[in-house]
Amino acid sequence: MIPPLIIETALDKGIDLIGITDHNCSSNVEAVINASSGTGLIVLPGMEVQTREEVHTLCLFDSLVQIQAFQREIDGKLPDLKNKPEHFGSQLVVDQSGEFLGYEDRLLLTSVDISLNELFNLTNDLGGLFIPAHVDREVFGLIKNLGFIPQDIEIQILEISKNITVPDAYLRYPQIKDFPLIQSGDAHRLDEIMGFNRLYLESPTILGIKQAINQKMVEIIGFPNV
Amino acid sequence: MNLQEIINHLGLEVLTTKDKDFSAVEPQSGYISDLLSCVMAGANPLSLWVTLQAHINIVAVGALKEVAAIIITEGARPEEGTIQKAEEEGITLLATPLSSFFIVGSLWELGLREKA
Numbered sequence: 001m002i003p004p005l006i007i008e009t010a011l012d013k014g015i016d017l018i019g020i021t022d023h024n025c026s027s028n029v030e031a032v033i034n035a036s037s038g039t040g041l042i043v044l045p046g047m048e049v050q051t052r053e054e055v056h057t058l059c060l061f062d063s064l065v066q067i068q069a070f071q072r073e074i075d076g077k078l079p080d081l082k083n084k085p086e087h088f089g090s091q092l093v094v095d096q097s098g099e100f101l102g103y104e105d106r107l108l109l110t111s112v113d114i115s116l117n118e119l120f121n122l123t124n125d126l127g128g129l130f131i132p133a134h135v136d137r138e139v140f141g142l143i144k145n146l147g148f149i150p151q152d153i154e155i156q157i158l159e160i161s162k163n164i165t166v167p168d169a170y171l172r173y174p175q176i177k178d179f180p181l182i183q184s185g186d187a188h189r190l191d192e193i194m195g196f197n198r199l200y201l202e203s204p205t206i207l208g209i210k211q212a213i214n215q216k217m218v219e220i221i222g223f224p225n226v
Numbered sequence: 227m228n229l230q231e232i233i234n235h236l237g238l239e240v241l242t243t244k245d246k247d248f249s250a251v252e253p254q255s256g257y258i259s260d261l262l263s264c265v266m267a268g269a270n271p272l273s274l275w276v277t278l279q280a281h282i283n284i285v286a287v288g289a290l291k292e293v294a295a296i297i298i299t300e301g302a303r304p305e306e307g308t309i310q311k312a313e314e315e316g317i318t319l320l321a322t323p324l325s326s327f328f329i330v331g332s333l334w335e336l337g338l339r340e341k342a
Contacts, residue, residue, distance in 0.1 A: 147263045150282060
C-alpha cells in the first residue's frame with residue numbers, strides 16, 4: 001500500500017475523497033497527502049484509535065496541523081511497549097513515493113489509554129469527525145463491547161463492516177436504529193477495496209461531511225449482499 | 227453473606243454513596259464479563275458483577291440487570307460522570323486494585339455461586 005498506488009487505485013475506482021486511518025498512528029498520512037498533490041483526489045488525515053474499552057473508532061480531520069495535535073495526545077496515552085516484528089509484522093514509515101523512511105518501533109496494535117467518551121471530546125474539540133468503526137464486529141466493535149451507543153456524547157454516524165447489509169444491521173441491532181450508517185471494507189491491501197460511500201458535499205471537508213450526514217445525504221454503494 | 231461483609235472482607239473501595247445500608251443487601255449470585263452485550267444477556271438480578279470495564283455504559287447495564295453492585299477491578303477508574311450517573315440510578319460501584327480472577331476466587335470462597 002505505497003502512497004502513489006493508493007492514489008492511483010482510488011482514482012481508477014472513481015473515488016474523489018479518501019481518509020488515511022492507520023491503527024493508533026498517523027506517521028504515513030503526510031506521505032499520502034503529498035502523493036495526492038495535483039491529482040484532484042482529496043486525502044483527509046485520520047487515525048483508527050483503539051480505545052481503553054477495545055472499541056475501534058475512526059477519527060478524521062481536515063489538516064495535518066489537526067492530526068499532529070491529535071497524534072501528540074495519543075502519543076502520551078499509548079502504552080510504552082515495543083513492537084515485536086516477528087510476531088506482529090513490521091510497522092513501516094514511507095515517503096510520498098513509497099521509499100522506506102524507517103520503522104515505527106512502538107507497539108501500535110494495543111489499546112490507547114483513553115475512554116471512548118474522552119476520545120469523542122478530543123476529536124470534536126480539534127474539529128474532527130468521530131465514527132465508531134465496524135460496530136457490528138464481534139471483536140473491537142462498539143456494540144459487543146459497550147452494548148449500546150453511549151447517550152452522553154453526540155455521535156453522528158456509525159460504520160458497519162462488509163459482513164452485513166444495512167437492513168440486517170438495523171434489524172439485528174435495534175439500538176443503532178437512529179443512526180445513519182456508512183460501510184467500509186477495512187481494506188488493508190489495494191485489492192481489498194470494495195464498495196464506497198457516496199456523499200453529496202458542498203465542500204470536501206469535515207464540515208461538509210457533517211452537513212451531508214445531517215441531511216441524510218449518504219448512500220452506500222458496491223458492497224456484496226451478504 | 228451481605229454486601230457490607232463482602233466489602234470489608236475484600237477491602238473494596240465504595241465509589242458511590244457510602245450512606246447506603248449495605249448490610250441489607252444480600253447478593254444472590256456472581257457474574258464476570260467485560261463485554262457489556264454479554265452482561266446484558268447473562269447477568270442475574272441481585273448478582274455481583276465483576277468487570278474491569280469502567281465505561282459509563284456499565285451503569286445502564288447494571289440498572290437494566292438490577293445487579294446488587296458492580297465491582298470494578300485491576301485499578302480501572304470510572305470517570306466522575308459515571309459515578310454521578312450510578313448515584314442517580316441507585317447502582318453501587320465498588321473498586322479494587324486486585325484482579326478479576328482474585329476477586330471471583332474470593333467471592334467463591336465466601337460462598338457466592340453462579341446461580342442463587
